[in-house]
Amino acid sequence: MSELRELYQEVILEHSKKPRNYRVLETANHKAEGFNPLCGDHFTVYLDVKDGAISDIGFQGSGCAISKASASMMTQTLKGKTTGEAEGIFSKFHDLVTGQAAGSGEDLGKLAVFAGVSEFPLRVKCATLAWHALRAALYGEEQAISTE
């Protein structure tokens, strides 16, 4: 039960029910879809990148609580960050949810709530889906990316 509570923390549940930046970005100059064929999770991430920084970000789609909360908190975290910083954060986030991080993700701020995912290897794909879509958007991959 405690592992479950670690996974489904209040913050995560709250974000999954009321996702932030949950909108199509009219001004987007980058966008990409992320798709997990295994469970049908499907998100589109929209980015407005100006002078190497993410000036605005939004997402839409459907998925489980973990994938939705992760997408929501990703958009909150990355707004205003340079694309280089976004890369660095994703790399740390990835280490955190796969259990490879040295600490418990203190330097990730709010995103540290996802540490519990590392106890559920099958859910890592959920936690990283929107992030993979983000990378696809930044690097201009047109096709929907898939976690499989």
Add this chain to the structure above:
Amino acid sequence: MSTVAKTPHEIRAEPMFDVHKIRRDFPILHQQVHGKPLVYLDNAATTQKPLAVIEAISNYYRHDNSNIHRGVHTLSERATEAYEKVRAAAQKFLNAASSKEIIFVRGTTEAINLVAQTYGRKNVSSGDEVVITAMEHHSNIVPWQLLCEEKGARLRVAPINDRGELLLEEFEKLLGPKTKIVAIGHLSNALGTINPVREIVRMAHARNIPVLVDGAQAAPRMQVDVQELDCDFYALSGHKLYGPTGIGILYGKMELLETMPPWQGGGDMIASVTFEKTVYNRLPYKFEAGTPNIADTIGLGAAIEYLSTLGLEQIEQHEAGLLNYATQAVGAIPGVRLVGTAKEKAGVLSFVMDDIHPHDIGTILDSEGIAVRTGHHCAQPVMQRFNIPATARASLGLYNTRQEIDALVAGIYKVQEVMG
């Protein structure tokens, strides 16, 4: 010593299906998952294996392992005999007219591909049509799509209603002179719907159209009689039938199998080979190229024997009672909606929950030791039909109990509690 003669009534009154006794035949069921007793409700994905199956495979490798249809030595003779005995058992199990109509394949998927690639490629041409239904598993969709793409033919899909039942009249309207084959599931793995196969075959045969039946889910749940159904092909998987993975059966009517070209070439499927001409072997070997999966075929034989001893009718009754119980109990939970409510249904309880994604349901139930499947169940068009991304699915096996359904219900309440 006195023996009292039993009246027929008394014999019938004996408990014929003692599920608690049966559970002892399945070693895997007696374990804890996350500190809770395992409740295995993912039987539509694959079933657990009774000791008889595990031991048949092990004994084969310990005592009889050899290649078949080749050597004259004792082990080869034993292996060949054991292998062919399973063919005879499978014939009886499906009530096929001849054991030559039983072809061993890797599973349902391979069986369907075999028919699409042999019967299909020979008989379907540009402008022709293949008819399936909206509730098919991907393995009864994609092989036909591949065929249609290659031939310039068209795949037609018979619609279903909101309960997940085939619209028979709409189905019949799709049948015409261009229809070259009908392929339908006997029992839907995503919805549990039992299709009226006999009726469908009658409609198709009235127009001289052959019918393939995907029996992956029906074969473990009901008595299948291919002659009574009068279907032309019937496909099933051993691993869903309490047997091993990697082995399945394609039943085909002799007169159709005779006219079909072979699929794969190699050893065993030939009568004679020269570089100028190869003469193919007779049925069923024409379709069994190369060394087959001997050990798992023997395992499948043990599974068929096990099921026949329990009696398919008893299994069907047991599961029907359980499904009824589960439908009422799960259906009564506020915030839960059942997907697939056909009148004729078996084995499968698919559901969705308000504001809770099936993936989260699956993780939380697993933490309670309950194994269900979540996702699209290899039937994405079914999900699209019901406008949902996925469902959670509890699927029954002959060893499931009411207590396990109670555990599922408690687990669903737990899901609601965790997800707030």
